[in-house]
Amino acid sequence: MIEKFLIGTYTINNSDGVYQIELDTDQKKLQNTQIVAKIESPTYLAETKDNILYAVDRNMDESDLRGGVAVFDMNTIPGKLLQENIETGTSDAYVAIDNDRKLVYTANYHMGYVSVYAIQADGTLKLTDRVQSIGNIGPRPQQADGAHPHYANLTPDNRLVVCDLGIDTVFVYDVSAAGKLSLVSKYQTEPGFGPRNISFVNETNKGYLVGELSSKVSVLDYHPETGSFSLDQTLSTIPTDWTEHNGAAAIKISSDQRFVYISNRGHDSIAVYKIIANGQLEQIQSISTEGEFPRDFNFSSDESFFIVVNQNSDTATLYSRNSDSGKLELIQKDFEVPEGTCVIPRH
Template sequence: MTLYFGTYTKRASEGIYAVDFNTETGELSNRRLVATEPNPTYLAFSNDHFLYTVGAEDSQGGLAAFTPSLEPINHAVEEGAPHCYVSVDDKRQLVYGANYHKGQVLVYKRLENGGLALADCQQHEGSGPHPNQASAHVHFADLTPDNYLVTCDLGLDEVVTYTVSDQGKLAPLARYQATPGAGPRHITFHPTAKIAYLICELNSTIEVLIYDGLGEFELMQTISTLPSDYTDFNGTAAIRLSSDGKFLYGSNRGHDSIAVYKVLGDASLELVEIVPSLGKTPRDFILSPDNRFVIVAHQDSDNVSVFHRDSETGKLANLSSDFIVPEAVAITFA
């Protein structure tokens, strides 16, 4: 099986890397550069294996499109910083982008050749109480289980849901106000319960939300991602749920760890353990398709850690931490 890594290209990286992953042993091998692109920090595959990544061209920022053989198709870019998130809507043949620096949610139409053309853009406005919240900072744009678009705005402490037309036009549907200064970053949904889990970057918490299936959220629980005695800097990053919905995982940058939670009968969370990630700045991590392994990418130490996951307890046991992928910030399977 092949893993794909999105990266920054500020130091040693040249773009997007592929790595072989042994699904029996968890071993990583054969890193190779598969696409040259400036700072392709997030990436997503369509069902027909086209690749869409954060991209830049001629000092403009946006998204880049690649064929299944990873040949470049086109860039959909505008003035300003590149995006920070990309997701694919296979049903509507759309691709979504979130722009942190500009505070925008963007929709692109997939063209016949797999390329991208801008279909709509929603501008968020406002600010929050934290020093990092001087303006809107959209960090996430992806689909709910019922095909609304859900966005996390770190700058406004808001989760905003939109309806999406088949042509890619957005209409605001609902807003959830997170804890002031929390900085919502990413959200994931329980596979069977009407529950979502919102990881908040600025106050290192996860908010457990009741989801009504119509775009509305209500707070049920807030739980920390850190040990109670930790007082140094931390910013959370990725959040993942096991496919059976029994365990939730979140990454801490600063504390450099993975927080492990048990999902209780009412879908609330109970902390199981906080495990060192064995690298600096665990920006992203994923569970293998069979959920036996957790693979963690470190942005600042350039190493990838692999953990074996106990399906009964949710606990993680390290297998390796010495495989190098430079400046890695995102991981996905094709």
Template sequence: MKVLIGGYTKKSSKGIYELPFAGTDQTARLGEAENIIQVSDPTYFQKDGALIFTINKPNNDEGGISVFKLEDGQYHEVDTYLTPGSSPAYVGINRDKHLLYTANYHTGIISVFKYDENGELTLLDKDKHEARTLGPRPEQDSAHPHFFDETPAGNLVCCDLGNDTVEFYHLNKQNKLEHLATFKSEAGFGDRHIVFNKKGDCFYVAGELSSKITAVKFNEDDWKFEEIATYSTIPADWTEHNGAAAIRISKDGKFIYVSNRGNDSIAVFAVNDDDTLKLVQRISVEGSFPRDFNWDESEKYVVVANQNTDNATLYLRNAETGALTTIQKDIKVPEGTRVEFEE
């Protein structure tokens, strides 16, 4: 097993790094990071077999997606799709349908791509978010889509930090995006990322600007929404800056995890039978500015990347309690913002 970490390339990073994984339980360790792909600002990427689809910002005028394929032990670039302006902030994937979904925070554009077996990209459709319900915070100066991926029923969902909204779409048979519904969060919430429960009738949206999670019952047939409750990801007495970032839910649907950039922690919540949440733990990331974290297929091991301190931390996860235990810290990896396990 290996761990891939990518991020910004503003300082010493050269792109995407691979870290070997060895040992089990308390003796599990990550080895030295090796640069396997040289690419500019791979702040988010997805993997499908020998293919890696990564954000790329090769110059000041353009940004987009690049595709690398593993051949003879080396990754080679097979395609790149660039557009004027900034690069996307998020890449989603459907490996069965060979679809990619990108959200561009700065340009306000969400896009759907098709890719073939070799990784070559075809743009199917895109939509530009407008500044319709902008929040009151300085960061909400425009529409800012920060996430674009699939719902449990196979529709598409986008979190818009600028508009404080969650937008739902359908990709029709003509491969065109049709807008279906909007959920409006409280002003200044700053919707960033979202996860869904196992039944597919409740979602949990993380607000970057508010450092909160809102639980919402919903129905993908009639698109009715019902807010259940909202929870803080940071302590009540925290007065310094914080931005909630990644949110993940365990496969059994029993636990939710959110990273805090500022409080520099991962908040762990238990999911109750009625879809409400209960705080289990806040654990230090042993570094600064944890934008992303991820787990292996068994969800036994968790790795978080700390962007500002150029390090990662490895945890052991208790599947019964949801709690994390730090088993390795100060793992050197530069400017990390994205974590992906490779089994």
């Protein structure tokens, strides 16, 4: 069987935009890298079931920095550009789709705000709200210039959760049907944690929060009645003897909600954890990504395969995944994908 994945990229060196790759599950290999949407630095992607793609967008045609989110109809290859929501300032770092409310959320790392867009009938977007992050800066050099929201997506009860790396804060907002945000709670991490990304086990209301700057993962209890978090456990994502630079990046949970996976950029590894009975984590594996700066990864449809993109070495790596143990085993390395930063399965 052939499964297709979209790859978001930087376009600093040799990338031209959004790529598609194939996974041949019978031959157990990645194949057929092709450009499917030309755009500047689409570092994060989200696609609807109708094949409408929302991509981080940076426009380099003007003298000043301009960025935002672009909309493509991917029912044809190459995709058809429907809209560019471009304005002065840098591009977003994250984009997510709220199917129930027909909204799109973006987090702008450098500008320090989260935006909400309503999805129109043709798939294009209309801005409905924008919230600026405010708080005390963290102690690390990467936090010296203030707020840096890196992630905006849904909680188990369909509130919006925002991870702000610059001010060590996780925000929770109520979202109205009209796409307006109202603050519910703020969770303060340990100083210098640098919250980047969070994934949930909905049935237990456990949130697994990655700290980019600290190379740690925290297990949080999410309390729907108050929309707030409390800390349960914190673990390192890298070995204790690793002294060189590392930045923890992506986190994903297997669909059986038994295993957590985190990428390490610098240590260039995937840390694998088992979720034990109380929802806490126990690390069971650390495996090399066979490339430099693994920013993102994803599963095949049945989660028996696992794909990582290594941004700085222009490669993707394929693993088999044991559903019983959760562990990964290398199958293929050095598959060419330019400047990969995001991996999402095609619908």
